[in-house]
Every structure is written in C-alpha cells, then in structure tokens.
Amino acid sequence: MTRFNSLLMNLKQVEVTKAKSLIEGPPELELKDLPSHLEYAYLKGIDKLPMIIAKGLKDDEKEALLKVLKSHKRAIAWKITDIKGIDPRFCTYKILMEEDYKPTVQSQRRVNPKILEVNKKEVIKLLDAGMIYPISDSPWVSPVHCVPKKGGITVVPNEGNELILTRLVTGWRVCIDYWKLNKATRKDHFPLPFMDQMLERLAGNEFYCILVDFWVIFQSPIDPKRPRGKLLSHALWNFHYHRMPFGLV
Template sequence: MPEVRKELKICEAHSEKSSVDKPHVTELKELPPHLEYEFLEGDDKLPVIIAKDLSVEEKTALITILKSHKRAITWKLSDIKGINPKFCTHKILMEEDFEPAVQHQRRVNPKIHDVIKQEVIKLLEAGLIYPISNSPWDHFPLPFMDQML
C-alpha cells in the first residue's frame, strides 16, 4: 500500500445527487435579441441558450441531442466530476523565517457587492470554501465616519 502523507486524511467517497436528478429553478437573465432560452426539462428547469435564427428542425435536433446528454453539462459547481472538493487541499509552503504579510480589509464597489455575494454562496454550496468559526475577525466593527454622515 502506498505511503499516505500525514497532512491528508483518508475519507470515504461522498456523492451528492446531480442537479439533473433534482433540478432547481434558475433565475434567468435578459438575453441579446439573437439568443433565446430552451429548457431540457419542464418549462423552467435545465435551461440552455440557443440561437433564435435556427430552423424548427435544427432546434428540435439540437434539443433532442442535449436532452440525451444532460449529464455531460455541468449545471452547478458540484456537478463537475473529479476529485471531491472536500478532499482536495491547498497548501502554501513558505520558508522557515518568512512571516506572511497582513493586509487590511478593502472596501468593495457597492455596484458589484451583490455579484460577489452570489459567487461566495456558489463556492460555499459546492464545498470549495467554508466558514471559519474561531476567527479573530471583528464581526461588529465601528462604521466609517463618511458613511454615517
């Protein structure tokens, strides 16, 4: 049996249901005029974007092929086949005498704050990131004076 490194833990295989087995309703964005949504299941599940100028026969053929290969499309991050994100680790090796630099929290443009929040939620759901419960982070910082005025 190969030697197992001390940092890695041996864990059992973990499989979640694919979003093809349990599809969820997706919030659809407005598309350019030359594109349209088609759904591979029902009227609001498993959306794909196709060109509007396809003929009826071409649309039917395309949708038939996509329906027969639904599992080849990743509908969310957890559908991607490969190493379970809970098993995968990332380690930054540093020299013995090196001290990491500490950077202060940066303010984010309010226009993209919602986009960042949605991306973080996606990564949390996929298990690629996780919350740290024993962080020294100040959860109730004092507000910025210019925001209070």
C-alpha cells in the same frame, strides 16, 4: 471552535439536506434578458434546465441540437453545486512560488452594506458547494473586490430633464485581488495561439459553441501543501479554496 460554529450558523441558517439529483429536482434559475439573436431552450418540460441557443436555427437544426444536449444533460452544470470536480488522486494544482517571495497580508477593504450582503451570499454559495473552508490564520491574505456586471447602456433624464447615457448594472461579481500573490507566483510559459489562426479554424463551419472558463477552473483541486491565499471574509472568519479559483495563476 464555538466561535466557528456560531459564525457558520449565522451565515447559513439552513439545515443540511441531501441534494436531489438533477433529474429529480431541476434547479430554479433566474433567467436574464438575452440579445435578439439568442433564445432559451429547455431540456426538461417547458421551463426546466434552460440552455441558450441561437435564435436563427431552423426547426430541424434546433431539434437535432436539443436531442444531443438532452442525451448529455448530466454533464452540464447549471449551478456551482453541479460541479463535482476532478479526483485529487488524478491531478492537483500546485502554486509554485519564486525563490525570493515574501508572504503578504493585505487588509480587507471597507464596503457598504449592499456589497457586504453580496459577499455573504457568495460565501454561502461556495460553502454549500464545498469550494471553500474556513481558516483562522494564513500567511497570504488577498482582499475581496466586487465589480458590477454591465448590461449595456440606456438613456435616462437627469434633474434638468437632460438625457444622460447611463450604464446598466445587472448584478455584482465577487473577485479576489490576487495581484500580490500572482506577482510572487512562478509563471507557466505556455504559448498562446494567434487570433488570426483561431479565426481561420472557425471559418467554413456552420456551428460553434463556447465554454465558460469559470466552470473549467473550478474543476481542479488545489494541492493542500501549497499557499492558496484567503478567499474572502465575512464577520469574523476567513476562507481558503479547495479548488482552483478564477484569477489565480
């Protein structure tokens, strides 16, 4: 227990305070550059609660859209801590395993200090949101893999003053390698829609919106009696998810 407490203090190094409501304390967010056809609109003041909307909207269309968004802003998640999740008494996600599966413990991959710091920030973020909890042992261990967030391509000169195409990296995304766990998982055979049918449904509509499946998946609590696999490790501790993570099927 002492080892666990000291690790969490080293990870967080912050006092636990009562979270303010969305209206009392809008979150400070780092806004990224947008494509030319998109722009930011704000639901509170001139720089609070940002939303991404189409830049080509007319003034009356933009006003009507913002009116709807402002009336439902409590249903929008700007940060992972805004996701309250589904009551486990209503539903839980059960990971069904094949009959002949064998638990697999995969070794954590070595990473450079920069990626280790990315992992640390991810642990702190998920701990604060109550998405994960620490464990000492697990029959399933899945390693962490960080992939770059791609931000387009630019041209930069090399040592020979030659122009070289270079892909921009805007950040890092922490992923879990659930390949072996997913291989042992019993698959759900739900029919997927055909692309031409989806496009036909969109045809003739003036407006449409998209939902980020990352926020949708983090809503579902995992059945505590089913295998969950390790989330990620930092220093001397491992973690399990409380809710269904992205990449686990």
